[in-house]
Amino acid sequence: MFEVHTGGVAGTVADPKVIFSAASKANASSLILVHNHPSGNTNLSEADGHLTRKIWEAGKLGCV
Template identity: 50%
Template sequence: MNSYISEVEIFYNNPVKIEDRKKVISSRSAQEAFFDFSDPRKIGHKEFFWLMLLNNSNHILGISTLSSGGITGTIVDVRLLFQIALKANATAIIVGHNHPSGKTEPSNADKQITNKIKSAGDFLDIKLLDHIIITPENTFYSFADEGQI
C-alpha cells in the first residue's frame, strides 16, 4: 500500500506597498478603520467580530471578519484568530466588534475574551494593542484608552 504525505504551504499575498497602507496611530484611527471596513447597514442589526493585523510599524496588513452572530453576541474562536495572525506574519493585532444597541460599555464576556486573546498573544509574541467596540452611531470604546489592556 502506498502512503502519501501532503505538503503544507502557507503564503500571504498583499500587493499594496507598506507606505500606501493605513497606519494605526491611535484608538480613533483603529475605530475608523473598523467602521470603514464594516457595512454600516449591518452593524446596527447584529454583532460582528473583526481582527486587524498590523506589522511592526502599525501599518494595517488587513482586517478579517472572524465571526457574525446574533443581536446580543457572537462567538470568537481564539485559535482561528491566531491562525490568521500567524499566517499574515502580524506582530500586533487589534480586535474589534460592534454593539448594535449603540451602547459602548463592554460586557463581562467582552472583558473575558479580551483577556484570553491577550494571554494567547503574549505566549505567541503577538501583541494585542487594543479591543475596540464600535456602534452604528460611530461612537466607540477602547480597552487600551480605559486601561483595560
C-alpha cells in the same frame, strides 16, 4: 482585514485559535481587535472583558 465572525442578535463566538491562525498566515507582527454592539451600547460587559483577557493571554504565549 480578517473578519473572525459575524454574530447574531444574542451573541457571537470569537475563537482565539481562529484569530491567531489568521494573523500567523498573514505574517502579522501585531493585531488590532475590534468589536461593536449593534445596540450602540458602549459599556464593556463581563463577557466582553473575559473574552478580551482570554485573547490577550493567548497572544502573550506567542511573544518572541
